[in-house]
Amino acid sequence: MIKYNTLLYYCYSTIADGEQFAADHLKFCRSLGLTGRIIVANEGLNGTVSGTADACKTYMDTLHADERFAGIDFKVDEVEEPSFVKMHCRYKSEIVHSGLRDPNIINPQQKTGKHLEPKDFLAMKDRDDVVILDVRSNYEHSLGKFKNAVTLDIENFRDFPAMINELAQYKDKKILTYCTGGIKCEKASALLLHEGFSDVYQLHGGIIKYGKETGGEDFEGKCYVFDNRLSVDVNSVNPVVISTCRNCGKTTPKMINCANPECNEHFTQCDECGTKMDGCCSDACQEHPRKRVYDGTGYYVKVPQPVNTAKKGTVQLAGE
Structure with missing residues (x-):
């Protein structure tokens, strides 16, 4: 095979x-x-x-x-x-859309947070002087995140710079940033250093490498990925499901794209509601004339618009 x-x-x-x-x-x-x-x-x-x-x-x-x-x-x-x-x-102008394009201010080739290997991240994450910071978008951390992580109400990584003031309360802590594969942390940690955070780290290789090298201990839920799998398992040590169905509230690990191509929102939905709603996030989307046929996967190869354009802004298409 x-x-x-x-x-x-x-x-x-x-x-x-x-x-x-x-x-x-x-x-x-x-x-x-x-x-x-x-x-x-x-x-x-x-x-x-x-x-x-x-x-x-x-x-x-x-x-x-x-x-x-x-x-x-x-x-x-x-x-x-x-x-x-x-x-x-x-x-494109950036390999991950952040809006931080001035190399004199943010340049990952020159200055970022200290890279932590997964085993070192595991050893540090529960200390009292540490804050774990998820720099990913809402739809990602709603599916899975590290236990006790600080999450941000952002629809896209380009919204991260505007959240810096909300993080000021953690300036006296060690900040451990993480994302799917590490790329967002390069600029996020660099920006935190630029804004006066003095002790900033980042999980080298992100959630994916952490799962492979530590068994994913204390990563709760699944990890969103940018391909037709949509999500992958990370934790083989103490796994739990934290995401809930958008429609009924039942715990479910399943994430799909809305079957309405003009919405195409990524959201969690249980199989029962998926069947009932034809893979749509709302009644309005279910009644939309361009609704695609729901095959149970919630993944559609050809999407006329970038993800979430109609509702909440564009989701990054390529990897993390």
Whole structure:
């Protein structure tokens, strides 16, 4: 049986002509038969790609052979089938949308929080002088988060800078930031340092690496991922489910996209309500003329609009 891998990675490293690199890199990925989503910016790469184990190994070896990307820490999952249908590689102004584009203020290549390996994060997280800070969006931490973590009411990472004042009460604490794969923490921790937080750390490799190396202890719920799996298990030590169905309130770990493509909101819904609501988040969406056929997965390959545009802003498409 063919084994497939899904790779999650990022790298802050200067790319002289990011737009041309994106075009060339897309051809390279397609030549390997990979599927996935990659964002390229002059500041680096952010991607999730999927393919056969051999193709993924060639991809990782090729990037590691380039001095610009030699330090990439790939998070590798074995999957039953590719996690994407198509291959996209797009050039953008940032590899994760934050609005923090002034390299004289925020530059992850020069200054970020101290990187904590998962075992060190595990050892520190319950200390009295520590605050665990989730820098992800609402729909992500509603599905799963670290026990006792501080979460922020944000719909997108670009809203994070506006929340700094709400975090001022923790300036005398050690701040341990975390996200899915680590990329958001690079800029979040750098911004916290810039704003006067003196003792800032970040979970190296994010939730995904933590789960692989520590068993995911005290990560409650599931971890949202940016591919057709939508979520993955993290905790094999003391797992619990913390998310609830949007419609009935029953505990459920299942996250889906609303079947109305003009909504397409990511939300948690139990199977019973999924059947009753045709995979929609509301009665209005269920009655929408463009409603897609709900097949029980709640994942749709072709979406006319970016996620949550109609309701709550755009969700980042490529990896973390």
